[in-house]
Amino acid sequence: MTQHIRTESLGLPDVGGPAQPLLIVRDLKKHFPVRSGLMGKAEKVHAVDGVSFRIGKGETLGIVGESGCGKSTTTRLLLDLTRRDAGEIIFDGRGLGGGRDGISLKELRRGMQMVFQDSSTSLNPRARILDIVMFPLRAAGVDRTKARDRASMLLDRVGLHPHAFGHRFAHELSGGQRQRVNIARALATAPRLVILDEAVSALDKSVEADVLNLLADLKAEEGLTYLFISHDLGVVREVSDRVMVMYLGQIAEIGPAETIYDRPGHPYTRALLAAVPSLDPAKQIAEPPLKGDPPNPINPEPGCRFRARCPYAEGVCKAVDPAPVPVGEVEISCHMCNRASGHSQAADWLDALTKETADA
Amino acid sequence: MLDFTNQGTPLLSLRDLSVRFRKGKGHVHAVNGVDLDLAPGETVGLLGESGSGKSITLRSIMRLLPDSAALGGKISFDGQDVTQLNRRGLRSLRGAGIGMVFQEPLVAMDQTFTVGDQIVEAIRAHETISRGEARKRALELLELVQIPSARRRLDSFPQELSGGMRQRVMIAVALAARPRLLLADEPTTALDVTVQIQILLLLREIQREFGMAMIFVTHDIGVAAQVSDRLAVMYGGRIVESGPAGQLLAAPEHPYAEGLISAARGHRDGAGRLMGIPGRPPRLEQAPQGCSFAPRCPRAIAACAESLPKLTATGRTDHAVACYVPTSRG
Numbered sequence: 001m002t003q004h005i006r007t008e009s010l011g012l013p014d015v016g017g018p019a020q021p022l023l024i025v026r027d028l029k030k031h032f033p034v035r036s037g038l039m040g041k042a043e044k045v046h047a048v049d050g051v052s053f054r055i056g057k058g059e060t061l062g063i064v065g066e067s068g069c070g071k072s073t074t075t076r077l078l079l080d081l082t083r084r085d086a087g088e089i090i091f092d093g094r095g096l097g098g099g100r101d102g103i104s105l106k107e108l109r110r111g112m113q114m115v116f117q118d119s120s121t122s123l124n125p126r127a128r129i130l131d132i133v134m135f136p137l138r139a140a141g142v143d144r145t146k147a148r149d150r151a152s153m154l155l156d157r158v159g160l161h162p163h164a165f166g167h168r169f170a171h172e173l174s175g176g177q178r179q180r181v182n183i184a185r186a187l188a189t190a191p192r193l194v195i196l197d198e199a200v201s202a203l204d205k206s207v208e209a210d211v212l213n214l215l216a217d218l219k220a221e222e223g224l225t226y227l228f229i230s231h232d233l234g235v236v237r238e239v240s241d242r243v244m245v246m247y248l249g250q251i252a253e254i255g256p257a258e259t260i261y262d263r264p265g266h267p268y269t270r271a272l273l274a275a276v277p278s279l280d281p282a283k284q285i286a287e288p289p290l291k292g293d294p295p296n297p298i299n300p301e302p303g304c305r306f307r308a309r310c311p312y313a314e315g316v317c318k319a320v321d322p323a324p325v326p327v328g329e330v331e332i333s334c335h336m337c338n339r340a341s342g343h344s345q346a347a348d349w350l351d352a353l354t355k356e357t358a359d360a
Numbered sequence: 361m362l363d364f365t366n367q368g369t370p371l372l373s374l375r376d377l378s379v380r381f382r383k384g385k386g387h388v389h390a391v392n393g394v395d396l397d398l399a400p401g402e403t404v405g406l407l408g409e410s411g412s413g414k415s416i417t418l419r420s421i422m423r424l425l426p427d428s429a430a431l432g433g434k435i436s437f438d439g440q441d442v443t444q445l446n447r448r449g450l451r452s453l454r455g456a457g458i459g460m461v462f463q464e465p466l467v468a469m470d471q472t473f474t475v476g477d478q479i480v481e482a483i484r485a486h487e488t489i490s491r492g493e494a495r496k497r498a499l500e501l502l503e504l505v506q507i508p509s510a511r512r513r514l515d516s517f518p519q520e521l522s523g524g525m526r527q528r529v530m531i532a533v534a535l536a537a538r539p540r541l542l543l544a545d546e547p548t549t550a551l552d553v554t555v556q557i558q559i560l561l562l563l564r565e566i567q568r569e570f571g572m573a574m575i576f577v578t579h580d581i582g583v584a585a586q587v588s589d590r591l592a593v594m595y596g597g598r599i600v601e602s603g604p605a606g607q608l609l610a611a612p613e614h615p616y617a618e619g620l621i622s623a624a625r626g627h628r629d630g631a632g633r634l635m636g637i638p639g640r641p642p643r644l645e646q647a648p649q650g651c652s653f654a655p656r657c658p659r660a661i662a663a664c665a666e667s668l669p670k671l672t673a674t675g676r677t678d679h680a681v682a683c684y685v686p687t688s689r690g
Binding site: 066205207210213231233235238272280281284285287288291 | 409410508522523524525552553554555556557558560561579580581582583585586588605606609619620621623624625626633634635636637638640641
């Protein structure tokens with residue numbers, strides 16, 4: 001009988017019930033000041049610019065987008081590793097910094113933990129594996145004996161036998177084993193939401209599958225909720241219930257993973273997916289779906305962020321910021337997905353999209 | 361002696377290539393007997409995971425190995441034995457015969473020189489032409505690698521460029537002396553997928569246009585499929601399977617290649633679990649006695665641990681596998 005990681009003494013209780021989203025984020029913003037050149041004028045990178053989403057309990061939300069789209073900044077804002085400029089963060093119905101009924105940062109960090117990309121720096125090279133997993137428990141005030149027992153149990157749960165691995169150092173482990181230690185450490189204080197930021201990106205494909213299977217097991221057995229960020233679009237499809245596509249600090253499209261991958265509604269999502277090389281040499285890509293590098297979100301002009309690279313851009317795209325519109329279960333921020341937007345192709349685009357949905 | 365006027369003669373030929381590093385009191389056997397032929401104008405994708413020896417194999421062709429490395433076997437390029445070249449010979453090989461692009465252009469390029477100067481240097485290292493003439497060629501090269509406002513970019517420094525643009529500049533530098541072979545070591549791994557495909561298509565276009573041969577090292581099967589005529593899969597410092605890209609990906613013969621391809625396709629087993637390859641990569645302290653994959657192999661028989669299976673023709677066109685129990689005979 002495996003021991004549960006969830007424990008009343010450490011984790012946060014479920015106060016909102018199953019219908020309450022575990023995390024609600026409203027209009028999150030972060031603008032970093034930059035100066036271009038020595039005498040250049042002060043500008044602002046709109047790293048995250050009005051991002052709103054929710055994650056249901058037990059759900060995995062994947063985030064994809066090119067570098068600079070704001071996916072990693074978003075996760076840092078959630079944990080307050082970077083201070084947000086604006087926006088609400090509501091965990092299990094309780095707002096961060098929301099007065100008497102709110103949740104404190106300390107509590108929030110007990111409820112949310114993060115696993116980063118494995119690197120030689122993610123684990124203390126001088127500490128033994130068991131001590132690494134014990135550390136957050138000791139910091140939370142758990143006594144030494146209990147912390148040791150729990151750390152052993154956690155190592156066991158991530159597939160590392162505590163007697164064989166507990167006394168080892170990080171450099172004696174393979175990449176996959178190190179990432180298991182990172183997972184055990186993140187789970188030590190019984191979080192309910194685990195943010196996986198490129199957590200399997202440094203692993204070889206043959207090893208990656210085992211770590212993804214482990215994450216799936218832990219999620220099922222412990223009722224965890226995941227926020228999964230990766231540049232690997234294939235992996236995100238494998239693990240996510242819902243997917244959020246980001247472009248230059250904003251959400252282009254968010255909805256069920258299957259729908260987004262099979263019938264992307266935003267022209268950016270289409271281009272992004274079309275850029276992934278196929279394993280079938282007969283399906284080689286002949287033309288790059290997008291030209292140039294992703295631009296910087298420095299002092300963006302009003303209108304759609306994607307319009308400079310979008311083959312369908314029109315006047316309305318320059319004049320008006322596209323608001324998210326529901327198309328089935330997906331929310332898409334594109335004027336072509338809004339019949340009333342005035343975009344000349346809106347009707348055709350939406351008809352084609354809904355026809356694809358009906359055919360599926 | 362090879363007769364390189366013959367049509368069927370490879371441009372590059374590796375025979376029993378081995379690379380061993382000193383490490384502490386022991387050794388790392390990184391490459392353990394690689395045989396590979398590359399025809400003029402052909403692109404081979406050298407596919408493997410970390411520690412498979414793919415990058416070391418590539419670097420040994422240019423003799424870009426640290427002093428702690430012991431190189432064995434034969435490397436012939438265009439009829440000459442690369443392992444016997446002196447300093448001068450190597451200089452003309454690097455650049456004029458063979459160009460190379462790396463994963464991280466910022467590390468590979470000198471940041472105190474402008475883009476134009478780097479290309480001019482590369483041209484003048486192999487040709488006696490005036491600076492003005494070389495600068496004109498540098499501009500043509502930047503246009504060839506499709507850098508927008510190329511003339512202005514000649515005076516930019518590498519760190520002022522975006523990742524994709526830097527990679528294009530590095531390709532321009534590698535092409536400066538019109539090499540007949542381009543070695544590419546994961547040149548798109550650090551790039552976004554949208555930029556990666558631009559670079560892959562550019563390399564393919566240039567490679568075809570100039571009839572240049574290419575070895576493209578990658579861990580990404582999709583990327584390998586996009587650029588390669590032929591694939592060679594490496595494991596434990598050896599090529600375990602090679603064949604035409606489409607044929608190998610559709611029906612791999614080696615159990616490792618099979619496992620790797622199903623992992624990359626996100627295949628799941630009957631219980632709905634993603635299929636990886638259990639076990640861990642081989643330790644390289646010893647030269648392999650038997651097949652390095654045997655400890656992880658679901659099909660291993662006694663013979664696998666006893667002797668090294670040689671790369672043997674499978675009967676399918678241009679296809680070879682180093683396995684005692686290949687799929688088609690299972």
